[in-house]
Amino acid sequence: MTRQDLIDFCLTFTAAYEDYPFDDVTVDGAWTVMRHRANKKSFAFIYEGWGRLCVNLKCDPIEADFLRGAFDGVIPGYHMNKRHWNTVYLDGDVPVEELKRMITVSYDLIKPKVRARKK
Numbered sequence: 001m002t003r004q005d006l007i008d009f010c011l012t013f014t015a016a017y018e019d020y021p022f023d024d025v026t027v028d029g030a031w032t033v034m035r036h037r038a039n040k041k042s043f044a045f046i047y048e049g050w051g052r053l054c055v056n057l058k059c060d061p062i063e064a065d066f067l068r069g070a071f072d073g074v075i076p077g078y079h080m081n082k083r084h085w086n087t088v089y090l091d092g093d094v095p096v097e098e099l100k101r102m103i104t105v106s107y108d109l110i111k112p113k114v115r116a117r118k119k
Contacts, residue, residue: 001090001099003046003053010034010044012068013107015097041110044103049078053090055079055099057106067102 001009003064010016015037023030034044045056056077060069063085067074073092077085088102 001096006044006046006053006055006090007032007034010103010107013043013104014111016027016043017108020068036107036111038112039110043106043110045080049087054078055088055090055103057102058084058087058108059086059102059105063105071098 007018011018011034013036017035017037018037019033021033028108029048032046033042034046041060043058047054047056050063056079064076064084067086068076071088071092071094073089073094075087075089076082078087080087086102088099094102095116
């Protein structure tokens with residue numbers, strides 16, 4: 001999966017958009033932040049680290065720990081809260097379908113909650 005493939009997949013989620021808060025231009029090597037338009041919360045940070053394409057994804061703490069044990073390509077989140085974020089190496093051992101599931105979970109964790117109306 002390429003950087004653009006990753007961005008394109010993230011953009012399939014409702015109200016998702018890409019942002020470049022750390023760089024003036026969208027050049028190779030820039031940190032791409034995928035956010036939800038309604039609350040501006042981030043669900044994916046896409047960047048080049050250690051000569052590899054990486055993505056930081058939000059995760060439930062128990063699942064985060066499980067994924068780190070299950071895949072060599074999943075480590076505690078770089079520059080993030082290590083309890084709630086994982087870094088995934090895209091050239092690692094994480095299958096594409098599992099990566100997409102992890103992105104979906106990350107998006108679901110940050111999207112605005114729908115509250116029931118009181119009657």
